[in-house]
Amino acid sequence: MQSSKNITIIGTGAYGTVLANVLTDNGHNVIMHGIENSQVNDINDNHINSAFFRDLIINENIKATNDFPVAIEKAEVVILSVPTFALDSALDNILKYGKRKMSIINIAKGLDEENLDLLSNKIIKKLENKNVMKNFGALYGPSVAIEVILRKPTCIMSCSKDKVFADFIANLFSNEYFIVKSTTDIAGCEVSAALKNVIAIASGILQGYSASDNARASLITIGNAEIYKFAKVFGAEMTTFMNFATLGDLILTCSSFKSRNFSLGMAIAENNSAATALKYHKKTVEGVASAKVAFKLMEKYKIDTPLFEIMYKILYNNLNPSNLINSFFKFATVV
Template identity: 35%
Template sequence: MTKEIAVLGAGSWGSVLASVLDENGSHVRLWSYNEKQVAQFNETHTNPKYIKNYTFSESITAYHDLAAAIDGVDYILFVVPTQVTRSVARQVAAILKDRNHSVNIIHASKGIEEKTYLRLSQVLSEEIDPENRQSISVLSGPSQAEDVVTHDITLVTVASDNQRAASEIQDLFMNNYFRVYTSDDVIGVEFGAALKNIIALGAGALYGLGYKDNAKAALMTRGLAEISRLGTSFGANPLTFIGLSGVGDIIVTATSTNSRNWRAGNELGRGESLEAVIKNMGMVIEGVATTRAAYELSKKRGVEMPITSAIYHVLYDGADIKETINQLMTREGRSEIG
């Protein structure tokens, strides 16, 4: 039976996931807050700000009216920026409640909410009443939208406390170029998804400063150790961090020039100010807000995260990048494990 799916967020990842679902036979509605973007998508079937030189299927319809976009759907996929997820979820919740409708919720955003330090599944569960949601799942893994749209081989994970829902979502997305694995470790998948953006910022900065592969490998490896420490302190399975949503996502995000977090870090390493980088990017750089949230959370949790701390001080305290790297390299020696 064909499923009705609303994809909320028409950025690069949201529009490409809408395309995957459409190719697999679902009826897809793509929502954006931007009326001009919606009009352009419906008229030309393109989304040039986010995905260049690609024409989307005419069977995908874009919506500006949120109520119309989610009316009667089976699934709602959130792919809006982390820091607006709560406000969009609140609007969705009111519509679902008014229409006495229950749906399966998925999110594919990657971040931690500032100030509350909540993972996005927690934000969604707070805002959408249990009677209006059948499940909440997260889709994550090493997946640059620009590569998925060309049908490059891509493997991701769907994690949920509801394994029936996870299996159904696996079937919705899986095809001969987009392979989906299931997991019950929502905590680990969400922490891996969010915190790898911090490491990508650092990797881009190293490149901008002229450092090479040895430095990049060191950052990625020790960065993964930090992510694992924080995630497992909340009950995540440590094995999740050596999987697709852990090391897999770090590899692609910290090495790909398509990664906006890597590109932002690269510009910082070349001497651009954070304000200029954000302005030039023209799109949300999830790692910037996530760095602050993760830094503050690690302090509250008592988890040592020296790389995250260093990037935080560069972003928010104006610390000199080269001096910060020197401080990291001259820390007291210790065992690698433990």
């Protein structure tokens, strides 16, 4: 285990809280920055984050603040744990208040819709040559938040083009219940982390229509193959699509009732309409936005991914979701 580091987590959401718990278990000094006073106070005063985990106790050494300069003042490592729509604001604050070079680790899952690019490229372009970023990496993999809080065994991937930094991240987080392996294929892991959520919505639709386990297994296989077609555009390696951040996370998200994307898919089938399901779905579901970016990538790079195409039409063109079942076996040609 590494010597103690000063770590700032930007965001007080579920997964940021999970990672704060892991890192403080490992003896690091963790401060979280949040914009919700109730969550900040909950963490400081009660050692819980009841908005996400009810009365489950988290490590009492975790600190929280809504004062960004205070949060980042002593940071050696900064973890970006905000939704993709809040990423620009977080980066602006780092540029404004950062006083030294820090290691940046992204855990936000998504793609850069504006530039049809990787989030990692967006982050690097914004922070490089500004004297605030020492190195950059990311963390992805199958890790349902509630299970990690309960310290259930979990294996994920640290990613960076710099192998030394990827190993640094792995060592930073790894302990007896949270195992992290490293890779330099950040593109493959990042694209899969974003697009697997679209496949999870499709899997939820199958579940909602009482499709078979056979169908879900086929869907996961087809989905993994189609995601690789997107990732290949960004230089990803095929072998990456057998690791925890790709195949592992895809299997989990497509089969767990704890998955927001899977749950949305079930609601779409129940309502027989994506528009109706989304109207009443309060939680952020990353796969909806990712389907839109995927469709734009399909058009730009002429990528043949029929499963993603039909999911886009279900989510944005009001196509009846039963078409996923009716057209299912046509997708098998992509494998």
